[in-house]
Amino acid sequence: MTAHHLSRKELASWVADLRGRGLRVVGPVEEPSRGGAAAYREVSSADELALGGGLPARSLKEQFLPPTEVLFGFRRSRDGVELIDTPPRALATVLLGVRPCDAAAPELLDRVMGWDYRDEPWFARREATTVVALACPGVDESCFCTAVGLGPDDSRGADLVLTPVKGGYHVDVVTPKGEALVAASSARFAAPKHAEAAAEFHRAAREKVERNVPRVGEGMAAWLAGNFEHEVFSRLALRCHGCGACAAVCPTCHCFDIVDEPEGLFGGVRRRNWDTCQTAVFTLHGSGHNPRPEQNSRFRQRVMHKFSIFPRRFGETLCTGCGRCARACPGGVDLPEIVRDLEELVG
Amino acid sequence: MNLYQPHLVRIEEVIDETVDTRTLKLVFESEALRESFNFKAGQFAEYSVFGAGECTFCIASPPTRRGYVECSFKAVGKVTAAMRELGVGDVMGLRGPYGNAFPLERLEGRNVVFIAGGIGLAPVRCVIWNVLDLRDRFRDVTIVYGARSVGDLVYKRELAEWAARKDVKLWQAVDPGGQTPEWKGEVGFVPAIVEKAAPSSRDAFAVVCGPPIMIKFTLPVLKKLGFAEENIYTTLENRMKCGIGKCGRCNIGPVYVCKDGPVFTAVEVAALPPEF
Numbered sequence: 012m013t014a015h016h017l018s019r020k021e022l023a024s025w026v027a028d029l030r031g032r033g034l035r036v037v038g039p040v041e042e043p044s045r046g047g048a049a050a051y052r053e054v055s056s057a058d059e060l061a062l063g064g065g066l067p068a069r070s071l072k073e074q075f076l077p078p079t080e081v082l083f084g085f086r087r088s089r090d091g092v093e094l095i096d097t098p099p100r101a102l103a104t105v106l107l108g109v110r111p112c113d114a115a116a117p118e119l120l121d122r123v124m125g126w127d128y129r130d131e132p133w134f135a136r137r138e139a140t141t142v143v144a145l146a147c148p149g150v151d152e153s154c155f156c157t158a159v160g161l162g163p164d165d166s167r168g169a170d171l172v173l174t175p176v177k178g179g180y181h182v183d184v185v186t187p188k189g190e191a192l193v194a195a196s197s198a199r200f201a202a203p204k205h206a207e208a209a210a211e212f213h214r215a216a217r218e219k220v221e222r223n224v225p226r227v228g229e230g231m232a233a234w235l236a237g238n239f240e241h242e243v244f245s246r247l248a249l250r251c252h253g254c255g256a257c258a259a260v261c262p263t264c265h266c267f268d269i270v271d272e273p274e275g276l277f278g279g280v281r282r283r284n285w286d287t288c289q290t291a292v293f294t295l296h297g298s299g300h301n302p303r304p305e306q307n308s309r310f311r312q313r314v315m316h317k318f319s320i321f322p323r324r325f326g327e328t329l330c331t332g333c334g335r336c337a338r339a340c341p342g343g344v345d346l347p348e349i350v351r352d353l354e355e356l357v358g
Numbered sequence: 359m360n361l362y363q364p365h366l367v368r369i370e371e372v373i374d375e376t377v378d379t380r381t382l383k384l385v386f387e388s389e390a391l392r393e394s395f396n397f398k399a400g401q402f403a404e405y406s407v408f409g410a411g412e413c414t415f416c417i418a419s420p421p422t423r424r425g426y427v428e429c430s431f432k433a434v435g436k437v438t439a440a441m442r443e444l445g446v447g448d449v450m451g452l453r454g455p456y457g458n459a460f461p462l463e464r465l466e467g468r469n470v471v472f473i474a475g476g477i478g479l480a481p482v483r484c485v486i487w488n489v490l491d492l493r494d495r496f497r498d499v500t501i502v503y504g505a506r507s508v509g510d511l512v513y514k515r516e517l518a519e520w521a522a523r524k525d526v527k528l529w530q531a532v533d534p535g536g537q538t539p540e541w542k543g544e545v546g547f548v549p550a551i552v553e554k555a556a557p558s559s560r561d562a563f564a565v566v567c568g569p570p571i572m573i574k575f576t577l578p579v580l581k582k583l584g585f586a587e588e589n590i591y592t593t594l595e596n597r598m599k600c601g602i603g604k605c606g607r608c609n610i611g612p613v614y615v616c617k618d619g620p621v622f623t624a625v626e627v628a629a630l631p632p633e634f
Contacts, residue, residue, distance in 0.1 A: 082362040083360060083362065083363045085408040087449075091368075091449045092408050092449040096363075123604055126603050126617075127617070128603070128604070129361070130361060130604060131359070131361065240632075265606065267600070267605045267606075268599055269605070271406070271409050271410055281362065281406075281411075283362070286599075286605070286606075286607075294607065296595070297597075300570065302634050312609070315611075316609065320609065323612050324612060
């Protein structure tokens with residue numbers, strides 16, 4: 012793996028280069044009222060990037076699966092209906108300063124989005140995007156990426172990984188796509204100067220996360236499948252309000268709704284909107300029957316899907332351990348704590 | 359290709375089955391599709407009213423009759439209420455076919471027992487006509503159909519047709535209290551009528567669809583009659599949106615009903631967590 016050094020000053024020039032080449036640059040952007048990075052947004056210069064501190068409150072997911080998206084339009088006339096194509100917006104983009112727990116998520120979702128039927132809007136945006144990850148400088152007590160096999164320095168889903176070092180960033184090249192991005196602005200990158208410091212940064216960050224939650228064992232998926240009606244789920248769900256904040260901030264929750272939005276008397280669009288399995292209406296049948304009638308069954312579904320259903324189907328945990336659900340929950344439901352509890356039960 | 363963009367279909371016929379259940383016959387706007395649209399008995403589609411949204415139903419007409427599809431529905435929500443407002447000549451959307459199918463090839467050369475309750479006859483009707491359109495490939499055909507009341511029986515003209523056929527044994531029933539003075543069929547719940555009809559399980563497959571409670575009490579009767587669980591098929595109707603395994607809605611335990619189903623054997627259903 013080749014490596015480079017990128018000084019803070021050259022980072023600013025690099026962002027200007029990228030924009031000059033017509034690429035959108037999207038990165039964590041601070042929102043002072045929230046006391047930290049709020050979300051990944053398009054920036055016009057490196058000054059706007061919030062590369063230090065905690066995780067952006069919102070995940071990277073919306074860069075690939077927007078909260079709301081037009082699938083196509085329609086217009087009714089006297090003798091029929093005309094459908095109007097609305098090609099997905101997939102602009103060439105560099106995602107810069109992506110936390111490893113966010114960078115790893117889209118690859119997991121590729122499995123669902125490409126499963127027999129290929130979701131074009133999703134893959135169009137995936138292909139138009141280069142991911143420059145940032146080894147995590149903001150590990151806190153809700154982080155548990157190492158428990159799910161990732162880490163604050165993980166390169167999964169990234170084309171380049173930046174690690175904060177003295178005067179700038181140590182840059183590890185992960186993919187040819189990342190190499191090409193560096194090659195196009197080669198003057199900005201110097202020979203690596205602080206490889207050891209970067210390695211030390213990785214080790215320290217990893218150690219900090221590892222203290223939070225032990226590694227999820229191989230027995231978890233099978234245990235959950237075999238203990239569907241275990242009392243632990245009703246106990247754990249007592250604090251859940253069913254608001255779905257966890258799913259909204261989650262990098263891997265991908266459930267969506269499809270709805271029509273009339274525009275004027277004769278036209279309209281069909282949209283897909285984020286949805287969550289935490290609401291009663293999610294599974295409500297037309298007859299009034301609801302397969303998940305209580306909050307504990309809906310809460311269980313979220314845990315099951317991430318730690319049993321998806322792993323049994325696709326061989327991987329559908330959670331990157333970002334801990335956002337725990338930070339966002341108004342009721343104090345704490346997934347890292349739940350994973351710890353479940354691991355104890357699994358034994 | 360946009361996965362979510364439907365084919366356009368025009369309503370050619372509106373049939374009121376009961377006071378609240380209606381069947382629409384939908385013909386593809388595209389002539390090419392009228393020729394090329396293929397599906398298998400048991401598959402479902404996403405039907406849409408532009409401006410109201412999409413709704414999931416089985417395809418109620420058999421694949422042996424080409425160029426159109428039929429769906430039967432009750433107006434219980436936003437989309438079905440909008441469907442209720444449509445008439446002959448109106449245009450709707452249709453995505454599909456999706457999901458797996460009843461394994462007709464397994465049923466060939468065997469006796470087939472169809473058991474349905476209420477609107478649950480819709481998916482079963484698709485298989486019944488498929489079998490009857492290829493009648494000489496199958497052996498005895500028995501149909502047990504029950505509804506809450508005489509007024510709730512769907513596909514009445516077809517029930518009359520099946521009743522008149524010598525190569526079909528039809529048992530029609532209504533729940534106790536649902537009969538009229540003129541009612542000549544059975545009075546009782548579907549599981550009891552199945553027990554009374556006592557179709558032989560020898561070389562036989564059963565296709566069962568209806569409300570969860572009906573299925574729950576019919577399965578033990580079938581077992582008592584000697585039907586092996588792997589020879590009993592049913593179709594699950596979970597709430598769906600995308601129909602193609604992405605939106606996460608129809609997930610029950612490890613199963614995505616839209617991709618792994620909607621047709622399951624009783625063995626497969628028994629293995630699911632109690633969440634459907």
